[in-house]
Amino acid sequence: MITLYYSPNSCAMSEHIVLEWLGVPYEAVQVQIGSDEYRKIAPKGAVPAMRDGNGEVMTQNDALLKYLVKKYPDADLGSDGTIEGDYKLNNALAVVNGDLHPAFGSVFVPHLYTTETDDASIAAAKEASYARIERQMNYLNEHLADNKYMLGDKRSVADAYVFTVLRWSFMIPKTVMEYPNLKKFFDLMMEDESIQKIVKIHNPEK
Ligand SMILES: N[C@@H](CCC(=O)N[C@@H](CS)C(=O)NCC(=O)O)C(=O)O
Incomplete structure (x- = not known):
C-alpha cells in the first residue's frame, strides 16, 4: 500500500487527489513540514513524500506523480504513450x-x-x-x-x-x-x- 506524507493545502494535495482518483488503498499521514520527527522520514523536511509498501521514501512532485502514472497504467492518468x-x-x-x-x-x-x-x-x-x-x-x-x-x-x-x-x-x-x-x-x-x-x-x- 502507498503511504503519502502531506501537509494540508500544500503541493502534496496533488498526490492526494491522484491517489483518490486511482481508487486504490492508500494511507495519508499528516506531517509537520520541517519538524525533526518528519525529517527522520524525509531528511529535507519537505512534502510530499511517499512510500510504496516497505520501499524507500520517495520525494519530488514530478517524480511521484509519474510513479503513480506508471504503477497504475489502467487509470490512464499520464501520456497517451506517444x-x-x-x-x-x-x-x-x-x-x-x-x-x-x-x-x-x-x-x-x-x-x-x-x-x-x-x-x-x-x-x-x-x-x-x-x-x-x-x-x-x-x-x-x-x-x-x-x-x-x-x-x-x-x-x-x-x-x-x-x-x-x-x-x-x-x-x-x-x-x-x-x-x-x-x-x-x-x-x-x-x-x-x-x-x-x-x-x-x-x-x-x-
Ligand atoms: N521540489 C519539491 C518542492 C516541494 C515543496 O516546495 N514543498 C513545500 C510545500 S508545498 C515544502 O514542503 N516546503 C518546505 C521546504 O521546502 O522546506 C517537490 O516538487 O516536491
Whole structure:
C-alpha cells in the first residue's frame, strides 16, 4: 500500500487527489513540514513524500506523480504513450513544478527572499512574487484556452498539480477567478467528487 506524507493545502494535495482518483488503498499521514520527527522520514523536511509498501521514501512532485502514472497504467492518468504525449506530460509537469509552483515561494516564506528583516522589506519580498505569478498564470490561461485539461482532452496527473497550485492564488490579490480559462478549468476540477473530498480533508473546518 502507498503511504503519502502531506501537509494540508500544500503541493502534496496533488498526490492526494491522484491517489483518490486511482481508487486504490492508500494511507495519508499528516506531517509537520520541517519538524525533526518528519525529517527522520524525509531528511529535507519537505512534502510530499511517499512510500510504496516497505520501499524507500520517495520525494519530488514530478517524480511521484509519474510513479503513480506508471504503477497504475489502467487509470490512464499520464501520456497517451506517444513521444508527443510524453513530451506534453513532461512539459506540463515542468511548467507547474519548475515555473508556477516556485513562483509562490515568496508568498509563503517571504523572509527567505530578502536579506532584510524589517516588516516592510518582508512585505515587499512577498509583493515581488505577484508579477511573477501573474506571468505564469497568464501562460496557463492561454494554454487552457484551447485545452480542456493540461494535456488537451485527456485528464492527467498534471491537472491535479495545477489545480493544487491555483488554489494558492486565493492568498494573493489576483486570484484564479480573474483568468477566464483558468476559472473554467478550476470550476471543472471543483466539480470532481474526489477533489471535493480531498479539499475537505485538507480544510476540515470549512
Ligand atoms: N521540489 C519539491 C518542492 C516541494 C515543496 O516546495 N514543498 C513545500 C510545500 S508545498 C515544502 O514542503 N516546503 C518546505 C521546504 O521546502 O522546506 C517537490 O516538487 O516536491
